[in-house]
Amino acid sequence: MIESIREIDKLPGDYKTEIHYIGQILEGRGFDTDIGLQCEVQLEYGESWMELPQKSDTPMQTQTSYPGKDEIFVWCHPVDLHFATDSIFGSPKLLIRVWRLDDLGRIDLFSYGVCSLPCTTGYFMLNCPTWRPIGNWRDEAMSFFVGGPPKLTNEDALNKNLDLRKKVKTVSSGSVYIELEVLLKNFEKHWTISKPLS
Amino acid sequence: MDPNKPNVVLYPRDDRIDYKGPKPSDSFYDSNLRPTVPGQELFDEYKVDHVPILQGSLEDSSYFYIYISGQIEYSSFIDSDCLMIKYKFIAGKEWERIYGEPSGCSQLSYKSRSSSPKIIWNFPFNIAYRSTCPRGWPQITMFLVGPDFLGREVVKGYTTMHVPLQPGRHERSAKTFTPKSSSILVQFLGVLKGKLPELVDPSRTLAEPYGREVIRADSGGAVNIVFNVAEKNLESFGYTIKKNIL
Numbered sequence: 082m083i084e085s086i087r088e089i090d091k092l093p094g095d096y097k098t099e100i101h102y103i104g105q106i107l108e109g110r111g112f113d114t115d116i117g118l119q120c121e122v123q124l125e126y127g128e129s130w131m132e133l134p135q136k137s138d139t140p141m142q143t144q145t146s147y148p149g150k151d152e153i154f155v156w157c158h159p160v161d162l163h164f165a166t167d168s169i170f171g172s173p174k175l176l177i178r179v180w181r182l183d184d185l186g187r188i189d190l191f192s193y194g195v196c197s198l199p200c201t202t203g204y205f206m207l208n209c210p211t212w213r214p215i216g217n218w219r220d221e222a223m224s225f226f227v228g229g230p231p232k233l234t235n236e237d238a239l240n241k242n243l244d245l246r247k248k249v250k251t252v253s254s255g256s257v258y259i260e261l262e263v264l265l266k267n268f269e270k271h272w273t274i275s276k277p278l279s
Numbered sequence: 280m281d282p283n284k285p286n287v288v289l290y291p292r293d294d295r296i297d298y299k300g301p302k303p304s305d306s307f308y309d310s311n312l313r314p315t316v317p318g319q320e321l322f323d324e325y326k327v328d329h330v331p332i333l334q335g336s337l338e339d340s341s342y343f344y345i346y347i348s349g350q351i352e353y354s355s356f357i358d359s360d361c362l363m364i365k366y367k368f369i370a371g372k373e374w375e376r377i378y379g380e381p382s383g384c385s386q387l388s389y390k391s392r393s394s395s396p397k398i399i400w401n402f403p404f405n406i407a408y409r410s411t412c413p414r415g416w417p418q419i420t421m422f423l424v425g426p427d428f429l430g431r432e433v434v435k436g437y438t439t440m441h442v443p444l445q446p447g448r449h450e451r452s453a454k455t456f457t458p459k460s461s462s463i464l465v466q467f468l469g470v471l472k473g474k475l476p477e478l479v480d481p482s483r484t485l486a487e488p489y490g491r492e493v494i495r496a497d498s499g500g501a502v503n504i505v506f507n508v509a510e511k512n513l514e515s516f517g518y519t520i521k522k523n524i525l
Contacts, residue, residue: 096517103416103441108454108498117495133414142492146456149498150357155454157438159488161371163414182495202519204445262444264413267517 098268099133102162102173102198104205104261106143109154109179112255117145117182118154118191120257125240126164127171133163145182160261173198176239177209177257183228190232192254195240199263207259212251342409343512346378347417347442349404349505351385353397354423356455356500359435361389362398362425364502367482368406371415379406387425413518417442420482421502423455431473436499439485442506445521449506456496 109118123140124132143156164173177194194211215221216231224230238245351364367382385402408417423436436455443449458476460466469475478484484491514520 101413101416101444103413103444105439105441119492141488144456144491144494144496147459147495147497149500151498153454153498155456155496155498157454157456157485158491159418159439159441159486161414161416161488163412202445202521204443204449262441264444265519269519 096267097165098167099163099165099266100200100268101264101266102160102164102261103264104160104259106141106156106158106160107258107260108156109146109255109257110152112148112152112154112179112191114181114191115148116184117147119143119145119180119182120156120158121178121180122160123176123178124162124173125176126173127168129168130164130166130171130173133165140176160259169200172200174240175209175259176236177211179211179254179257185228187228189228189230191230193233193239194257196257196259198261202263202265205261205263207261208256209259210256211254213254215250215252339409340512340515342411343510343516344377344407344409345417345442345511345513346407346509347405348507351400351402351404351421352503352505353399353401354455354500354502355397356423356436358499359398359423359425361387362423362435363387364400364402365422365424366402366404367420368404368417369420369482369486370408370410370417373412374408374410374415374417377407377409379404381406413444416444418486419504420485421453421455422481423499423502427470427473427475429473433473433475434477437478437481437485438502440504443508446508446510447521449508451504451506453502453504455499455502457499459495459497461495 106120106122109120112118120143121140122142124137126132141158141160143158146154146156148154162173175196175198177196179191179194180188181191182188190213192211192213194209196207196209199205199207214231214233220231233239233249235242235245238249351366354362354364356362363385365382365384368376369381370376383402383404385400388398388400390396390398404419406417418439418441420439421437422434423438424432425435427433434457436457438453438455440451440453443451458478460469460476478494484494510520
C-alpha cells in the first residue's frame with residue numbers, strides 16, 4: 082500500500098495509475114434549429130493529472146453538421162485521451178461549447194455545457210445538457226433578428242469559479258451525446274487520495 | 280502450416296497503419312504478398328496438434344492481444360434504396376495487425392418491401408491486433424456507396440466507430456454523415472457530373488481528431504454492427520477488465 086505521494090514518484094512507470102478515455106463525440110439532439118452546429122470540447126483537469134503524450138493546447142473541434150430528418154446533428158468525432166495521475170482529485174472535465182454557422186458565414190456561440198468524465202471501467206453514453214446565457218429584451222431581440230446572441234465574458238463561470246454562476250441568467254438548449262469507454266490501469270491497487278503537491 | 284518452418288514471420292514494419300506517417304501502399308494488403316503464418320495458434324484454444332511456440336514467435340508476453348470478429352449487419356438509411364458498404368480498420372502507431380484483412384467491400388444490397396425497411400449486408404470481418412499501449416485503439420471506418428440516378432457510384436455516407444474495449448459481444452450503432460458542397464452551384468454541377476463531395480483520404484480523416492473543423496456535413500442514417508471481442512494479456516498489464524459483459 083502506498084502511503085505518500087513521494088512514494089508514488091519512485092514507482093516505475095508500469096505501476097502509475099493511468100486512465101484511457103476512448104470514444105466519440107457522437108451527436109447533438111434537441112437544439113431546435115436547422116442551421117449548422119459545431120461542437121468544441123476543451124479539457125480541464127487538476128494539477129496532479131498529466132495528459133499523455135503531451136498536453137493538448139487547442140480544444141477538439143468537430144465538423145459543422147446540419148440536421149437530418151430526425152433532427153440529430155451527427156458529429157462522429159473520435160476521442161482518444163490518455164492521462165497519468167498521482168491522485169484522483171481533479172478528475173478531467175469536458176467544457177463543451179456549441180457554435181453555430183449561419184447562412185451568412187457568421188460563427189456565433191450557441192450554448193455551453195460541462196461534463197465530468199466517469200472514473201470506473203466500462204462503456205458510458207454521456208448526455209450533457211447545455212445552456213446559454215440570456216440578456217435583457219434588447220439583447221434577445223437583437224440576437225433574434227440580427228444574430229450575435231449573448232455569451233459569457235468570463236468563461237471561468239463554467240467550471241473554475243462557480244461563484245460567478247449566480248450572476249448569470251440562462252436559457253436551456255439541446256444536449257450533446259458523448260460515447261466513452263474508460264480503461265483504468267493499476268487503479269484497483271494503487272489509486273490514492275492525496276492532495277496535489279503544490 | 281508447415282511445422283518445420285520456424286514461426287518467426289511477422290509483417291514488415293511499414294505495414295502498420297500510421298496516423299501521421301506516410302500512407303502504406305495497398306499492395307501490402309494483397310493476400311498474395313502476406314506471409315502465410317497468420318498467428319492462428321493464438322486463438323485455437325482446443326487445438327491438439329498446435330505448432331510449438333518458438334522464440335520470437337507471436338506469443339510474446341510483452342504485448343497484449345485483441346481479436347475482433349463480427350459483422351456489419353444492416354443500415355437504416357432513409358434516402359437510398361440500395362447501398363454497398365466498404366470498411367477499413369485503422370489503428371495507432373504502436374499497433375500491429377497480426378491476423379485478418381484490414382479492409383473489405385460488401386455486396387450491393389437493396390431494401391426489402393417490408394414495413395420496416397432495412398438494407399441488410401450481414402458482412403463478416405475477422406482481425407487481430409497486438410500492441411503495448413491502448414492509445415490509438417483500432418477503429419472501423421465505414422463508407423456507404425450507392426448508385427445515383429444515372430447508376431454512377433457516389434458516396435452516400437461516412438462513419439467511424441471504435442472497437443469496444445471490453446471483451447464480450449457488443450451491438451453498436453453508428454450514425455453516418457455526408458459531406459456538403461460549398462455552394463449551391465457546385466452542388467448542382469456535382470449532381471450532374473456524378474461527383475458529389477468526398478473526403479480525400481477518408482479513413483484517416485475519419486479516424487484522426489484533427490482537421491475535421493473544415494468539413495460541413497449533412498446527417499444521415501445509421502449502421503448497426505456486432506463486435507465479438509477477445510483480449511489477452513491486458514490484465515497482466517494492469518488494466519481493469521469487466522469479465523461478464525455479454
